[in-house]
Each structure stands twice: as structure tokens, then as C-alpha cells.
Amino acid sequence: MRSMNLRMKQKLNEVFSVEPNDLGINFLTYYFKKITVYLKVAPFFYVIPIAFLASIFLYFVLGRFLVKLVTVLQYGF
Amino acid sequence: MDFKKLLVNCLPSFLIVFKRFIGLIFNPYKTMRKISAEKDYYQPAVIIGLIFVYFKFIYFLRDKIYPATLIYILFIFNFLLTVVLFYLLSKLFNKNKNEITFSSYVFTFSYSLFPTLIWFLSTSILYILLPPPRTFSILGKGFSIFFVSYSLSLLVWKIILVYLAVRFSSKQNFFRIIFMIIFYLIWFIPYSVILYQLKLFRIPFI
Numbered sequence: 001m002r003s004m005n006l007r008m009k010q011k012l013n014e015v016f017s018v019e020p021n022d023l024g025i026n027f028l029t030y031y032f033k034k035i036t037v038y039l040k041v042a043p044f045f046y047v048i049p050i051a052f053l054a055s056i057f058l059y060f061v062l063g064r065f066l067v068k069l070v071t072v073l074q075y076g077f
Numbered sequence: 078m079d080f081k082k083l084l085v086n087c088l089p090s091f092l093i094v095f096k097r098f099i100g101l102i103f104n105p106y107k108t109m110r111k112i113s114a115e116k117d118y119y120q121p122a123v124i125i126g127l128i129f130v131y132f133k134f135i136y137f138l139r140d141k142i143y144p145a146t147l148i149y150i151l152f153i154f155n156f157l158l159t160v161v162l163f164y165l166l167s168k169l170f171n172k173n174k175n176e177i178t179f180s181s182y183v184f185t186f187s188y189s190l191f192p193t194l195i196w197f198l199s200t201s202i203l204y205i206l207l208p209p210p211r212t213f214s215i216l217g218k219g220f221s222i223f224f225v226s227y228s229l230s231l232l233v234w235k236i237i238l239v240y241l242a243v244r245f246s247s248k249q250n251f252f253r254i255i256f257m258i259i260f261y262l263i264w265f266i267p268y269s270v271i272l273y274q275l276k277l278f279r280i281p282f283i
């Protein structure tokens with residue numbers, strides 16, 4: 001029982017190690033929390049499709065420059 | 078005998094690093110919170126060791142002017158510079174100075190190197206499989222879109238991990254963290270340009 005209390009205390013200390021974020025304006029804090037929920041657990045689930053759409057958009061905007069950029073990036077390591 | 082002891086100490090840490098790596102993919106917030114409270118120094122040593130192996134690997138891949146060990150030492154210097162800067166900035170902001178520990182920064186920032194390591198490693202493997210330059214054919218364009226989306230995904234993951242690393246180490250709010258990151262970038266971007274001019278890093282490994 002005592003060890004369980006200790007574990008519970010440790011867990012609570014871990015969870016409350018940082019204060020919740022407050023952006024100063026209520027609606028900003030509200031939307032910040034709404035958005036960050038998606039990034040806290042399995043962010044790739046949302047990030048990969050958005051990144052794919054963003055790269056297609058970039059291709060339409062930048063055109064051939066994107067292909068050149070990839071060549072530069074491939075030499076970048 | 079000492080080597081055996083080192084191996085015995087390193088193996089569980091290696092497994093923990095692997096577990097945390099998976100955790101950072103599926104549950105970055107919770108995992109980074111746990112990492113910030115870590116005390117096992119073998120874990121950052123394992124990550125830094127993996128990066129050393131990577132630097133040795135790419136040395137044989139491309140004609141490098143400088144030896145791999147020198148580049149690696151420079152990476153360690155950059156890494157420590159980053160950690161110390163964020164640590165000092167947090168000390169400046171935080172009222173309760175004892176709340177912030179340097180070790181927490183070392184742990185969280187070393188784990189946030191994973192997206193960088195994956196990107197650099199995959200780019201170097203792709204350099205062997207699909208050597209540049211890319212062409213303007215359909216396949217070339219298709220690969221370019223894939224590569225940009227892949228790089229963007231890893232960049233977003235990196236930003237999330239760095240933000241969480243600073244958040245759990247400094248215990249500061251969103252605006253102060255953004256300020257710290259901007260302050261860091263103000264000197265880091267020109268510094269990266271100097272490294273590029275000296276042909277030490279084309280893209281900084283951080």
C-alpha cells in the first residue's frame with residue numbers, strides 16, 4: 001500500500017512537473033490546447049498527410065526549383 | 078573485466094533508448110516528460126555513440142576534407158553550446174533556480190537528436206541508392222515531392238521534440254520558449270553559414 005502511494009505520488013509529481021500553458025488571451029489558450037492535443041500523441045498520423053499536401057503545394061508554387069532544392073538537400077549530409 | 082561491466086551497463090540503456098525512441102514517435106509528450114527526469118547517463122552516451130558511428134560511415138561515403146573525428150568533436154561542441162545556452166537562458170527566466178538541472182537538458186536534447194540522425198542517415202543511404210542530381214522527369218519530380226514531404230515530417234517532429242525538451246527542462250511557458258528558440262536561432266544561423274563556408278557542415282547536425 002505504501003509503495004503504491006509512493007508510485008502514485010511520483011506519477012503525480014511527473015504529471016504536474018510543468019504548469020499548464022497560459023497564452024494570456026482565453027481564446028488563444030483554448031485553440032492552443034485544441035491544436036497541441038493532436039501533437040502530443042501520434043503526431044505522424046497528422047503530420048505525414050499535411051507534409052505531403054504541403055510538398056505538393058510547394059511543387060505547384062516553386063516548380064522546378066523544388067527539384068533543384070532536393071538535389072541540394074541530397075548533397076547536404 | 079571492465080569492458081564486460083561496461084557492456085552490462087550499456088545493454089539495458091540501449092534497450093531503454095530504443096523503447097524511448099519508439100515512445101517519441103507515438104507518444105512524444107509523455108515520453109519526453111519521462112526523459113527529463115532520467116538519471117542514467119549511459120543513455121545519452123548510447124545516442125552520442127550512434128552519432129559517432131554515423132560520422133564514421135559518411136566519411137567513407139563522400140570525399141571529406143576533414144577527418145570524421147574532427148567533425149564529430151565539432152558536433153559535440155555545437156551540442157554542448159546549444160544545451161548550455163538554453164540552460165543559462167532558463168536560469169535567467171526561472172525564479173526557482175534549483176528547479177532547473179543541467180542533466181535534464183543533456184537528456185532531453187540528446188533524445189531530440191533522433192530526427193536529425195534519421196534524416197542524415199536516410200539521406201546518405203539515398204545518396205547511394207538514388208544519387209543526385211534529380212532530373213525533371215516524372216520520376217524525378219515524384220521523388221522530389223516524396224523527399225520534401227519526408228523531410229518536412231521529420232522537421233516537424235524535430236520542432237516538437239525540441240519544444241518539449243525546452244518545456245520540460247526549463248518548465249517555462251510557450252512564449253518564453255519561443256523567445257529562447259528565436260534567441261538561439263539569431264546566433265545559430267550565422268554560425269551555420271560560417272560552418273558551411275569552412276566546409277565543415279553543409280547542413281548543421283543539431
